[in-house]
Amino acid sequence: MKLTALTRRGALLLSLAALAGCAFKAPRVADSAPQRPPIVFVHGNGDTAALWLTTIWRFESNGWPKDRLHAVDMPYPLARDADDKPQPGRTSTEEASAFLAAEIDAVLQRTGAKQVVLIGNSRGGLVMRNYIAGGGAAKVSHAILGGTPNHGVWASPTFRPTNEFNGAGPFLTRLNNQGGPGIELTPGPKWMTIRSDANDKFAQPDGVWIGAKGTPTNVTAAGPELKGAENVVIPGIDHRETSYGPLAFAAMWRFLTGSAPASARVQSEARVVLDGKVNGLGLDNKPGTGDFANNLPLAGATVEVYATDAATGARLGPALHRKSVGTDGRWGPLVTTSKTALEFVVSAAGFATTHVYRSPFARSSDIVHLRAERIASADRDAPAVVTLTRPRGYFGIPRDEIELDGRSPPAGIPAGVAGVSVAKARLAEAGERAVAASFNGERIVGRSWPTAGNHVVLLELHD
Structure with a gap:
């Protein structure tokens, strides 16, 4: 699905204006129903759970139970330079997946739910995919990936070949061919990706944002998409706004509930x-x-x-x-x-x-x-x-x-x-x-x- 408008900036401003202009309506009774599944939010590379602050506020403002919104904090959030080599203060793909598995089990035990919704930004989406592909599919109803470099930040057999963000490296090659050549999704969960049209710094054809200006990355703006998923394109948003912005929230809510949120504005508490x-x-x-x-x-x-x-x-x-x-x-x-x-x-x-x-x-x-x-x-x-x-x-x-x-x-x-x-x-x-x-x-x-x-x-x- 692609949103279209005369310009990226115009589309974003018009969409934001429409959202901002919505008077906040009290959530429908169904929006506050206790059957809402728990959501586990997974931050990106080098980030913290704190980045989900406003997203969680928006879910709460539309009636999602507060005790079913859980943001994880990975102790060492940075990926290794080479996934196959230990590096102090950094985590491998498997370490990150194991950490997420423990967090999901804790949330399921606390809430009594059988499945969670997973929402991740950037590297967080890769952690989710690895967890689901590694046996976690039965515990996940929906997986939403914002700005996740599913086909790499670059794709090269020679530049940092075993880094997890290399689309030609072993980690992403495995995830993107897990059920056979070109089969990218693990069956079970419902999948959605959210990406920018051309404003994501980590989905660019030139390597300027990875310190290699003038070098082709072999990656396009469509790199975050996954075959078989609902792929949403929001013009003008940046890499983090694919997860933390109001337009991304509205897309998430529609995907999870089948209807638009009452508002993407945050309802204040005294x-x-x-x-x-x-x-x-x-x-x-x-x-x-x-x-x-x-x-x-x-x-x-x-x-x-x-x-x-x-x-x-x-x-x-x-x-x-x-x-x-x-x-x-x-x-x-x-x-x-x-x-x-x-x-x-x-x-x-x-x-x-x-x-x-x-x-x-x-x-x-x-x-x-x-x-x-x-x-x-x-x-x-x-x-x-x-x-x-x-x-x-x-x-x-x-x-x-x-x-x-x-x-x-x-x-x-x-x-x-x-x-x-x-x-x-x-x-x-x-x-x-x-x-x-x-x-x-x-x-x-x-x-x-x-x-x-x-x-x-x-x-x-x-x-």
């Missing part, structure tokens, strides 16, 4: 309860072991949360919440409102003091994960640096309206394919002041903190 884990970087969060992401709990970290003035980012009184994190990594719960902007401050030995500014949370969530950061080498000479980050999508120029500290668009975002999820403002002064950012209507205002004092500042977008 009372909001937030919780999540504190994670770190490197191997077992130890200094000197690299700055790659992990999802391990960072025991011993301290988290403070402040209400802030939405116009200035300034703190409105003492901390609303303070906690020393235990072995489970949980920093909450925090009770607040859906109108309160927040500053999260994470302090931990071996890391910078990390300030994360967020616009108000519309609903409760237990996957508000925080990561203790370190100052990047390239930023150490700047008096202060403020980073705008969009975990659930990429910045597209000219597709999006983006501003950071008065500059629109911010420096460092290339035009064309949306492939950058962070933008930095390097400030000429170290003194504290307001720094504002906006993205397609969402606005965050934080405060600058001096680099010399070992501070990292993030303005993190919800959408």
Whole structure:
């Protein structure tokens, strides 16, 4: 199925406008029925369960039972460079599949259900396919893959030949011929893929996004599709929006229920309860072991949360919440409102003091994960640096309206394919002041903190 319009940008904007214009209707009784199956959400390479925040909100807002929405957190979320060679801090295809199997069994036991729905982004879809092909089909009713590189990010017999993202490598060759030549689906579950028409950074004919500009990848925009699946194409969306965006959600809902959602907008709650884990970087969060992401709990970290003035980012009184994190990594719960902007401050030995500014949370969530950061080498000479980050999508120029500290668009975002999820403002002064950012209507205002004092500042977008 392909959505068509005059332009990719026009199609996306028209679709978003239609969704945004829908007044939220109370979910039908059937939408809240207890027979809704549990959904297990599987994040992508190097990511966390926290990326499913707004998707889960949309399912909840349309009546899917909250206790049947489960996002997994793979302890080491990055794939190995070579799937057949052990690599500290990274997981093989089989390790990832085994982890998912345990999570699914736990969800089935907790809910009493016989099957789950699996929804995965990028690498998460490959983990799902491997699990299903390896004997898990009977436990899965539906499998939805957003932006999954089912035919590789590249396809080459010589470039990183045993990497799991190589369409010509052994892993994807096996998955794409599992029932015989060209038979790509495991029987049993209902399958759907969601992809962009041409704006997915990992489904491009040129290798620019894998560090090989000018080299053919032998992959096309249709690479995420699977023969025999319902293949949905949404113009203009980026790699992460294939799973975390409102148009992807609407496609998921239709596939699972047979009808459109009441709305793709999030229904706000007056009372909001937030919780999540504190994670770190490197191997077992130890200094000197690299700055790659992990999802391990960072025991011993301290988290403070402040209400802030939405116009200035300034703190409105003492901390609303303070906690020393235990072995489970949980920093909450925090009770607040859906109108309160927040500053999260994470302090931990071996890391910078990390300030994360967020616009108000519309609903409760237990996957508000925080990561203790370190100052990047390239930023150490700047008096202060403020980073705008969009975990659930990429910045597209000219597709999006983006501003950071008065500059629109911010420096460092290339035009064309949306492939950058962070933008930095390097400030000429170290003194504290307001720094504002906006993205397609969402606005965050934080405060600058001096680099010399070992501070990292993030303005993190919800959408």
